[in-house]
Amino acid sequence: MPQLEIGGTTYEVDEDGFLQELDKWGRGFAQGYAAVEGIEGELTEDHWKLIDYIRDYYAQFGIAPMIRKMCKDTGFDLKRIYALFPSGPAKGACKLAGLSKPTGCV
């Protein structure tokens, strides 16, 4: 299992970089990871808005929200989400939010 060190803390992540120990998540993890996912500098208010929304939803329902729902509830359209998280809502935003890997499909 690959490990990742951010700000002195070591995290277990899977091969795609998704956090394995969900309870270890902290704001430092998200900020520390941002650059890898193509985000320059400090995470902005809008980044946090999306990250917090995803975490709340996950805490409530145990899954990541559907993209359309994410757009509706946050008021961000898809373009804005990709502008905030260039690698996209699943690979980028969910990863920074510390969710486990969304199960994908070809």
Added chain:
Amino acid sequence: MVKRKTPMLDELEKGKWPSFVSDIKQEAESRNETDVDLQTPKEVCDDLLDLLELSFKDREGHWKHGGIAGVFGYGGGVIGRYCDRPEEFPAVKDFHTLRVNQPSSYFYRTEFLRKICELWERRGSGLTNMHGSTGDIILLGTTTPQIEEIFWELTHNLKQDLGGSGSNLRTPNCCIGKSRCEFACYDTQEACRNLTMEFQDELHRPSFGYKFKMKFDGCPNGCVASIARSDMSVIGTWKDDIRIDQEAVQAYVAGEFKPDGGGFAGRDWGPFDIVKEVIDLCPTHCMAWNGKKLGINNRECNRCMHCINTMPRALRIGKETGASILFGAKAPILEGAQLSTLTIPFMRMEEPFNEIKELVGKIWDWWSEEGRSRERLGELMQRKGFAKFLDVCGVKADPRMIKEPRSNPYIFWKEADIPGGWERDIKDFRKRHQK
């Protein structure tokens, strides 16, 4: 260095059919000899074969479930795959596949094919699949750090984009259409390209509950099998009459023209018999031949294409052409395989294709609102009923949508359709009907 020992896979090389095992071995040898500056492990094909042999032996797959790999700006186009025994098979530790948007109808220049093979040998496994069942160029197997590099080269040097994967619009696909085929009732390439460009966002940035495919066939011969393989099947058709050249019909009967464009040559089928081979095979029995003249009762013709395919020099599609639009085909994951259902009997297919774009918009809105996660449009149509679906599309039920009277009795009256609504005056009723 060849470490491969694959007795079970070797079995798959026997017999007269092409073998993917032989193909992968061939690429493995060529990677060992090449002087190309390989950016991915040299042993990728060897490890792939060894890993598959192990899977056969264990009777278990050795790929992990799913994987998320991609390029910045896009959420689709790359299918992430990781091996679950990376220490033993390091060269296929990560083995991601790229879907690349194919050119319409697969028109290539050899120069392009050489370039894409060169790129894929250098930055991938060298293994391609031309073409995947989605229609894309499939580049099988590369490592994570290569993905952005490949994307850059693809888009800048080869001018080709990634295709769709995941819960998004899959790369639209079309038959060869008007570029080569006289049966084409509309320009499939134009329609396919136009809608591909219109829906770039839906193609590259997944936002649906599941995949959505659209395919364009120029006529009911269905060379891209849109009716079986796409959520939206656009199939060319005509409204008026099949054009008949009676002299050419005579020429077929006299044996001057070969039936089916000479397609069944190589065996003696005896002289062409128009009654046996055309008239009697018309599925709606709407053709007649009196020895001199061919007649078609066009109102009964269901455009199966048989007569036109058999005598293409004598029969032509009508002049008033467009497409029928059908929805909801899918493969058998839930509920079994399903063909798509006729929804729009006729639509003109001309630039800028606004009518079909509006229709697609309405359907996506409904599907996104009502559909469950991983529910294909065809399943939602079944769950909610076809009457509801017609409502969403804003079209009225029509006898042409009914395949057999008993299999889809989906015309329900709504109160608004009934003069006076559901309210009835019982006294008034009894004046006309005894108890």
